[in-house]
Amino acid sequence: MNNRILLSVAHMGGTEQKWIQKAFDDNWITPLGPNVNEFESRLAQYLNQENVVALSAGTAAIHLGLIMLGIKPGDEVICQSFTFAASTNPIKYVGANPVLVDSESETWNMCPIALEEAINERKKVTGKYPAAIIVVHLYGMPAKMDEIMCIANKYNIPVLEDAAEALGSEYKGIKCGTIGRYGALSFNGNKIITTSGGGALICPDQESAQRVIFYSTQARENKPYYYHEVVGYNYRLSNICAGIGCGQMEVLQEHVNRRRQIHDIYANELSDICEIEVMSNPSSDYNSNYWLSTILLNNGTSPNDLRLKLELDNIETRLLWRPMHMQPIYESAPFYGNGTSESLFDKGLCLPSSSSLTDNDVEKVITSIKKSIKR
Numbered sequence: 001m002n003n004r005i006l007l008s009v010a011h012m013g014g015t016e017q018k019w020i021q022k023a024f025d026d027n028w029i030t031p032l033g034p035n036v037n038e039f040e041s042r043l044a045q046y047l048n049q050e051n052v053v054a055l056s057a058g059t060a061a062i063h064l065g066l067i068m069l070g071i072k073p074g075d076e077v078i079c080q081s082f083t084f085a086a087s088t089n090p091i092k093y094v095g096a097n098p099v100l101v102d103s104e105s106e107t108w109n110m111c112p113i114a115l116e117e118a119i120n121e122r123k124k125v126t127g128k129y130p131a132a133i134i135v136v137h138l139y140g141m142p143a144k145m146d147e148i149m150c151i152a153n154k155y156n157i158p159v160l161e162d163a164a165e166a167l168g169s170e171y172k173g174i175k176c177g178t179i180g181r182y183g184a185l186s187f188n189g190n191k192i193i194t195t196s197g198g199g200a201l202i203c204p205d206q207e208s209a210q211r212v213i214f215y216s217t218q219a220r221e222n223k224p225y226y227y228h229e230v231v232g233y234n235y236r237l238s239n240i241c242a243g244i245g246c247g248q249m250e251v252l253q254e255h256v257n258r259r260r261q262i263h264d265i266y267a268n269e270l271s272d273i274c275e276i277e278v279m280s281n282p283s284s285d286y287n288s289n290y291w292l293s294t295i296l297l298n299n300g301t302s303p304n305d306l307r308l309k310l311e312l313d314n315i316e317t318r319l320l321w322r323p324m325h326m327q328p329i330y331e332s333a334p335f336y337g338n339g340t341s342e343s344l345f346d347k348g349l350c351l352p353s354s355s356s357l358t359d360n361d362v363e364k365v366i367t368s369i370k371k372s373i374k375r
Helices: 018-023 034-047 056-068 086-094 113-127 147-155 206-216 239-249 251-271 303-312 338-347 357-374
Strands: 052-053 075-082 096-101 132-136 159-162 182-186 199-202 276-278 295-299 348-351
Touching: 018 034, 018 239, 034 052, 034 075, 034 199, 034 239, 034 295, 052 056, 056 086, 056 159, 056 182, 056 206, 075 086, 075 113, 086 096, 086 132, 096 113, 113 199, 132 147, 147 159, 159 295, 182 303, 251 276, 251 295, 251 357, 303 357, 338 348
Parallel strands: 075 096, 075 132, 132 159, 159 182
Antiparallel strands: 052 199, 182 199, 276 295, 295 348
């Protein structure tokens, strides 16, 4: 549609075609090549990490992260309930069982109190502690990582960070995705930067990274013929897509800065509307990339009603993630919480946040919100 304001779209920097053309010129049209190496190098430098493996999707990164943590069929893995299904589904890929934990109201992420309750209750029920914890930095907002890591270390449970929405976000000055044992990133078309589809796994050391590469390239052993001792996957990022990523890395921080500016406009201009609360950093410890700016609607205002009213003005918004414990596929999974994520889902809405939006675009959204609230 003409003049439609979308939720979150790919934003090209201008040099992506150069990298893609080089791949064509060199005939590197394979899942491996110099663009992949360059993209991984640029990611590693940005994250201040040495071992980053580029993959076909953020979901693939979580899947391989669980494999690297040694998760086996029948194990239990704790996962934040308030998230997208791609955080939880890989638990089932490896034959394990999800244990869902509620959020707290400050960051909307995994509640440390509910986390520790879940750990101890699962020990009573199953006779052993859960094998891993997947914590999500929802909409780019960092989770309470000090508290979560303290609990995880207390019970010797490794943490896999789902930082798919949080590239560029920081917790106490440390990039999200680099605090737990492993960290997963996504470069889907609606993320901070894109490789069309794609993701990456941040690894603790070179040995782990090499093992992830091995698994992601069909687990072929080092022999002069095809020989396989374990199941592998076709999860490596293509050289073409990595070329897009190389160009995107040149504008990554600009995209992060722009999304933060957009959030600030929303926060400032909606502050006088009592029905609306804009989700913002709880303290200076948190520095969200504001992948999506989000609001809570109070006084009984329905987020879906507001969504439909904004749609009439050609503005795309989206309800918050429906928690996993409310999804039919996971309704039988153990859940620990007090209803925080359910309340957030009932009251929340995601606003247009693309880094390509102009100030005028954002003002149109704000004007439409104010008009809709007054109706």
